[in-house]
Amino acid sequence: DPKIIQKPKYLVAVTGSEKILICEQYLGHNAMYWYRQSAKKPLEFMFSYSYQKLMDNQTASSRFQPQSSKKNHLDLQITALKPDDSATYFCASSQEWGGADTQYFGPGTRLLVL
Amino acid sequence: AQSVTQPDARVTVSEGASLQLRCKYSYFGTPYLFWYVQYPRQGLQLLLKYYPGDPVVQGVNGFEAEFSKSNSSFHLRKASVHWSDWAVYFCAVRHITGNTGKLIFGLGTTLQVQP
Numbered sequence: 001d002p003k004i005i006q007k008p009k010y011l012v013a014v015t016g017s018e019k020i021l022i023c024e025q026y027l028g029h030n031a032m033y034w035y036r037q038s039a040k041k042p043l044e045f046m047f048s049y050s051y052q053k054l055m056d057n058q059t060a061s062s063r064f065q066p067q068s069s070k071k072n073h074l075d076l077q078i079t080a081l082k083p084d085d086s087a088t089y090f091c092a093s094s095q096e097w098g099g100a101d102t103q104y105f106g107p108g109t110r111l112l113v114l
Numbered sequence: 115a116q117s118v119t120q121p122d123a124r125v126t127v128s129e130g131a132s133l134q135l136r137c138k139y140s141y142f143g144t145p146y147l148f149w150y151v152q153y154p155r156q157g158l159q160l161l162l163k164y165y166p167g168d169p170v171v172q173g174v175n176g177f178e179a180e181f182s183k184s185n186s187s188f189h190l191r192k193a194s195v196h197w198s199d200w201a202v203y204f205c206a207v208r209h210i211t212g213n214t215g216k217l218i219f220g221l222g223t224t225l226q227v228q229p
Contacts, residue, residue, distance in 0.1 A: 004157070031215060042118070042222070043158075043204065048215040056215060090157060097215045100146045100165055100208065105158040 003027045004106035006091050011111045013081050020067075021076040021109045023091030029104075031055075031097035032074040034066060037108070038087040049074055050097035081113045116141045118205050120220035127195050128228045135190040135223045137179075137205030146208040147188040148217070149179055153201045161203075164188060175199070200227045 007022040025032060034046040048056040052068040065077045078085060088108040094101040117140045127133050139145055144166050150158040162173025169181040179190045188205060205220045 006157075033215060035217075040221075043206075043217075043219040045216040045218070050215075058216065094215070102148070102160055102163060103215075103217060104160070105150070107155075107157040 002107070004091060004093060004104060006089075006106040006109050008109060009107065011109055013111065013113050015081060015083060015113060017081050018077065018079045019081065019111070021078070021089050021091075021111070023074050023076070023106060025072050025091070025093040025104075025106075027093055027095075027104060028072075029093035029095050030071070031094045031101070032068070032072075033092040033094075033103060034074065034076050035090045035092060035105075036087045037090060043090065046076075047074075048097060055097055078111075083113045086111055086113045116207060116218050118207050118218055118220035120203075120205055120223045122223050123221065124224045124226065126226040126228060129197050130194050133190075133192040133195045133199075133225070135203050135205075135225065137188045137190065137220060139186055139188060139205070139207045141186075141207055147179075147181060148206045148208065149173065149177070149188075149190050150204045150206060151201045152204065152222070158204065161190070195225075195227055197227045197229065199225060201225060 004025045031050045033048045035043045037043045046059045047066045063079045067075045088110045090108045091106040092103040094103045119138045147164040149161040164171050164181045202222045204222045206217045
């Protein structure tokens with residue numbers, strides 16, 4: 001059974017619209033993360049949360065807003081979508097934030113903005 | 115600034131041959147290093163990780179990696195490649211100073227396996 005669920009797998013959106021990417025982890029972890037994988041670029045860290053609190057934000061744009069309604073959920077709301085937002089977005093989790101705990105990744109949501 | 119370089123975008127080997135995928139890192143201090151693999155249309159899976167200690171670490175499916183502080187490298191090796199190893203391999207370094215949770219990734223190396 002998948003331990004980190006991301007929904008949807010694929011998403012097509014029009015420029016200017018808003019979408020929410022869903023992430024749920026069933027590993028009992030206390031830290032969760034978002035990364036983005038754009039074409040020709042390395043995976044890029046976006047956010048980290050620990051016990052539902054934002055710990056680190058490396059995303060320049062306020063159009064990207066993480067939302068944690070439960071300890072094992074970390075959704076990503078993206079507003080005013082642009083074609084440059086097209087990428088695969090990966091959610092990850094680790095037992096604790098910081099330190100050396102291994103991060104486990106979900107299967108990703110592939111977003112295409114037209 | 116911390117960074118990871120994977121100098122080979124693509125590596126092609128014959129099935130049964132040995133493999134080395136290169137990774138160079140730039141990091142001030144003692145790094146924690148990881149190799150992840152991404153199979154087609156899947157997320158990243160951990161192959162192995164290095165924490166300060168024995169420089170050679172063993173991973174899953176016969177993979178191993180060797181940390182070299184003098185060369186700032188963390189190369190991945192496998193003695194005999196299988197066709198199922200066809201995937202993209204990512205090297206990553208994690209901050210351990212400043213207590214951040216951030217992983218820094220290289221661009222990845224695509225491994226192609228010839229029959």
